[in-house]
Amino acid sequence: MSFPRARIRRFNELSDKTPGVGSYNLVGDQHGQFKELDRIKSLNKLDQSCKDLRDKGYMALAKGELPRHVEELHQRLKAAEEKAIDLEILKLGADKGRDMLQAECSSLQCEIKKLEGHIKELEVEKKGLVEQKQQLEKENIRNVKEKDKIVREQAALSSKLGLVCSDLTNAKEELLKSQTEVGVLKASKEKLEAELFKIEADWSERLKQIDVLKAQLETSLASIGQEKDQSSNLERELGNLKQELEVMVQEKLQTSKDLQQAELSQQVCKNDLSELQDKMSRLLESNQTIQENIKHLESNKKELIDQRDGLLESIEYLNKTLSELEERIAFADEAKRVCASEAEVSTSDYKDLYEEKTIQIDNLTRQIKEFEECVEELKAKVAHLESVNLLQEEQLVSVMKEIVGKKENLSTIVKNHKALEQQLQTELHLKTERIEFLESKIKVLETAIAEKSDKLSTAEKEHETKIKEMQENIQQAQTEFTKSLNLCYMEKLAALEADKLAFENNLKQSFEEKVVQLETEKFKFKLEQEDKLKEAIDCIEREKTETAAKQQFNYGERLKVVEEEKQNFIDRQEKIFETKLMQLEADKANREKELEQEYFKKVQSLERATAELNIKQQEMSTENKKFLETEKEQIHNAQQELLNSELALRKAQQAQWYEDRKTLLEAEKRQLVAELELKYQEKENLLQRSNEAFLQNQKKVHDELGVKLAEEKQQFESAVEQSYKKNLQVLEEEKAALLKSLQAEFSKKIVELEDSKALLNQSVADFENRISSLEKEKLGLVEKRKSDRAKALVELQKLDQENRDKADRLKGLEEKCTLLSHENEKIFACVQSKDKDLESGHILIVSIHISLFSLKREFARYKEVKEEELLDLVEAAEKNKDCLHNIISEMSDKIQSMEEEMTQFWKEKFEDLEKKLAPFKETLDAFELERKLLQDRDKYTCEQIDKLTKEAIKNMGHQNHRQRVKYVDNLKQENITLHKKLRDTQEELHRQNVLVKKYKENLEKLEGSKDHSFKTPLKPRIPLKEGNR
Structure with a gap:
């Protein structure tokens, strides 16, 4: 049994677009043996349903309820429904895109606000960093000065150390000599003591001899002359001995004095050595601390320079983004003002940078001079020391x-x-x-x-x-449906004729008389019908020719008018665009000239400054040429950096200006494109209406006349579809280009915002690190202050201990002096007891007193010197304390001032933000309301779609074919009513748009805008009849 697929294919094609209706499987060529019965049953059901539908159609035709063009209208409605669904889908996509863009705009606005806040924070940080930079420069100058002082002090101390070391070496040599002399003197003392014992023994023996001689003199007066001679000789010998004794005593006193002086000098040298060692250790510690501070300051300086560069780059980038966003919102006048203000700010910044560089160069020259002075002083000291x-x-x-x-x-x-x-x-x-x-x-x-x-x-x-394939399939289905209707009609006519013949035969048998009457009436009726058909065909042909000519004429004229309007509009827009481009080029040339003039002025000023610096550098000494050459290279690099930064800023300003102009032109272009799209939509609506009216008339004629009209209709529809497709392609290309540009701009903005976010996060992290480093430095200063206090206290205690030791030493020296005086007195008493005639003892005592007096004077001088040094140390410690107190107070004042400035700055920026956002509050509120309404509408549409799908699934699933057909008929009727409502609403919308345009034109005329409103005389939809022309 052959499987009739044509009917099932038609059913599938008709029920493709209806939701919930299933489709029969045509792929399987061979079925099982047990399914043939089901297939036969389904085919019988289809035949019965087709017969029932035919019967209903014939009944409706007989009653006049269902004309032939209703099916064609249903097919048109299907196509219109599909188009409406596509348009609704596009509308939903556009609404979603608009929602996305609005959300993106809101997010971008929030990000702009955040960026403005970040920029304000960065400006505050910039001010704080500038102040910190100034403070650090001052501290660097102070440190350089202190470093120079320390270098000088080191040089002086090194010279003093050299002198002291030379003195020490001399003193050591003298000590060695004195020690050797003391040993020699001790040996001579022992020899003298032995000789004294011998002399005393001789003296005692001599005295005994003198006594014996006296007795002998008394006994022997005769030998007086001899004894006188002997006595004179003995007296001479006694005098010599006394002189020798006096010399020995003097030598003894001198040796004792030399020993005491050597011991004192040795102790003093030891004390001086210990003090000098302490001082050297302290100086080394202070030098180490100073070097560490210098390294720390240099590292801080480098970090601050890096942070400054990073912040300047981020600030420049954020300024660019802000200028772009603000210039898009603002008009051209505000853009010019912003450019002028930015140029003034850049010139002031360059001036400040130039002044800072000149200050740094002056500081370097001062440092070089001070270094030269230090070198000269060192040379003078070296010459003096060499001469010494x-x-x-x-x-x-x-x-x-x-x-x-x-x-x-x-x-x-x-x-x-x-x-x-x-x-x-x-x-x-x-x-x-x-x-x-x-x-x-x-x-x-x-x-x-x-x-x-x-x-x-x-x-x-x-x-x-x-879509084209679907339209072709629809046309094929339409042709097949018309053929099937014609065949059904012919079959019905044949059946009626057969019934008629049978009825006539029966009537001939029963009513032969009435047959003649009926035949005559039938003949008359046929003639009348033929006449009526001929007249109707003639009328239809006339109307066809008239309507075709009129429609073609109107359609051609409308196309010409549309093309003329389009060309005029394009020409006007091209002229406006060319004038704007000319203005932009003129503005560009003027801007470039102004920038070149400013650039040449700055270059001349820099050249003058470099010439002055070269003159100053030539006047400097030959010993520091290398150092100056390095400084020249740095200055040259700085100049090149300044020039490069100026060029970069100039290019950035030009790029910003061109981008702003481009954005304005793009906005205008978008507005023009939107107006064109609106006009094209209106024209398309008019063309669609005219096409629909024309197609309706053509299809009415097609129902009566046949194949010729169908071919003409297909040709006309193909021409209209081609023109419509061309217009759609143009519009879609324009839309694609706009979407591409928007996507590119959006991606660029996203990338820029991500970069700015990263930079801001980096700057925030750097700033936090800086704050932590400053806090650590503050803690270090506090700890340093405490350690300095502890060191000062320790030094004071050491000085007190040294003074106590010196006092103890003085007491010991005084005791030794008293002991020496007692010994000298004893020796003097012994000498007086031995020889009252020895007067030289008094001279020795006087010399001893003089030496003691001189020692006391030297001790007093030494004591005064040490007290002065102690006072100097105490004053230095107090000065250090005052300096630390001043630094702490200054830092606290600066921190308070920074906090106050931050609070004031944030308050001012917040007020400025509120003032700036005040005029845009209404628009933002309106945007939010629109967003909410669109969201609600989308939710409602989604809910309705879900409900309809569920109802379609319930109604179309698991049902008979008749029930499905009924449901599809109901859906078609609902669709017809909805289309009627849609047409009414479209007409009302068109009327409202026309009224709005009229009001806008009146407003433009009253306000005196540049763009004059223009009207094109439109021809009437229905041409005038021949009699009314």
Whole structure:
């Protein structure tokens, strides 16, 4: 049994677009043996349903309830429903896109607000950093001065150390000599004591001999002359002995004095050595601390410079983004003012930078001069020391070596500075490479977006091809349906004729008389019908020719009018665009001239400054040429950086200006495109209405006349569809281009915002790190202050202990002096007891008293010197305390002032923000209301779609074919009513748009706008009849 697929295919084609209706499977060619009965049953049901539908159609035709063009109208309604569904889908997509764009706009506005807040914070941080920079520069100047003082003090101390070391060496040599002399004197003393014992023994023996001689003199007066001679000789010998005794006593006293002086000098030298060692240790510790502070300050300076560069870059980038966003909102006049203000700010910034560089150069020249003075002083001291003693040459050589080491350290510091600059350059290069990499990524994303847009265009083309195929299938189905109707009609006519013949035969048998009457009446009726058909055909042909000519004429004229309006509008827009481009080029030339003039002025000022600096540098000494050459290179690099920054700013300003102009032109272009789209939509609506009216008339004629009219209709529809497709393609291309531009701009903005966010996060982290470092420095200063206090107290205690030790030493020396005086008195008494004639003892005592007096004077002088040094140390400690107190007070005042400035700055910025947002509050509220309404509408539509799908599934699933047909008929009737309502609403919308346009034109006339309203005389839809012309 052959499987009739044509009917099932027709059913599938008709029920494809209806929701919930299933489709029969036509793929399987062979079925099972047990399913043939079901297939036969289904075919019988289909035949019965077709017969029932035919019967209903014939009944409706007989009654006049269902004309033939109703089916065609149903098919048209299907096509219109499909178009309406497509339009609704597009509308939903557009609404969703609008919602997305509104959400993105709101998010961008929030981000702009956040960025403004960040910019305000960064400006505050910039001010704080500028103040900190000034403070650090002041502290650097102070540190340099203190460093110079310390260097001078070190040089003086090194000279003093050299002198002291020379004195120590001399004192050691003298001590050694004195020790050897003391040993010699001790040996001579022992010899003298032995000789004294011998002399005393001889003296006693002599005295005995004198007594014996006296007895002998008394006994023997005769030998008086001899004894006188002997006595004179003995007296002479006694005098010699007394002289020898006096010399020995004097030598003894001198040796004792020399010993005491040597011991005192040794103790004093030991004390001086201990004090000098303590001082040297303290100076070394202070030098280490100063060097650590210098390193810390240099590291802080580098960090601050890096932070300043990063903040300046982020501020510049944020200023660019802000200027772009504000200039899009503001008008051209405000953009010019912003550009002028930015130019003034940039000039003031460059002036400040130039002044800072000049101040740094002056500071460097001062440092060089001070360094030269220090070198000259050191040279003078070296010459003096060389003239004083040859032994100090070695120490001076060591001092010179230290100076050379310091110079080498300075050279290493300069090299490190250069290395750091190179590192900074490498980092800048890496950052530039990173930026280029990001730009390449952006380009790749743009290419991906372009590919996606191409894919969308291809998908749209495929969709259009599918639509064409569906239209062709519909036309085929229409032709088949008309053929089937004609066949059914012919079959019915044949059946009626057969019934008629049977009825006539029966009537002939029963009523032969009435047959003749009926035949005559039938003949008359046929003639009348033929006449009526001929007249109707003639009328229809006339109306067809008239309507075709009129419709073609009206359609051609309307197309011409539309094309003329389109060309006029395009010409006007091109003229306006050309004039705007000319204005932009003129503004660009003027701006470039102004920037070139400013650039040349700045270059001349910089050249003058460099000439003055070169003159100053030529006047400097030859010893510091290398150092000055390095400074020249730094100055030249700074000038190049300034020039590069100026050029970069000029380019950035030009780019901003061109981008702002481009955005304004794009906005105007979008407005024009929107107006064109509105006009095209209106024209398309008019064309669609005219086409619908024309198609209705053509289809009425097609029902009566046949194949010729169908062919003409197909040709006309193909021409209309081609023109409509061309217009749609143009509009879709324009839409695709706009979408691409919007996607590219949106991606760029997203990337820029992400970069700005990253920079802001980096700046915030750097600022937090800076705050933590400052807090650590503050704690370090406090700890340093405490340690300095503790050190000062320890030093004071040490000085007190030293004074006590010195007092104890003085007491010991005084006791020794008293003991020596007692010994001397005893010796003098012994000498007086031995010889009253020895007067030299008194002279010795006087000399001893004089030496004691001189020792007391020297001790008093030494005591005064030490007290003065103690007072100086106490004053220095007090000064350090005052300085620390002043620093702490200044830091606290600065912190308070910074906090107050921050609060005031935030208050002012918040008030400015409120003032700026005040005029846009209504628009923002309106946007929010629209967003809410659109969201509610989308929810309502989604709910309705879900309900309809559920109802369709319930009604179309698991039902008979008749029930499905009934449900489809109900759906068609509902669709017809909805289309009627849609047409009414479209007409009302058109009327309202016309009224709005009229009111707008009246407003423009009253306000005196530049764009004059124009009207094109439209021809009437229905042409005038021949009699009314």
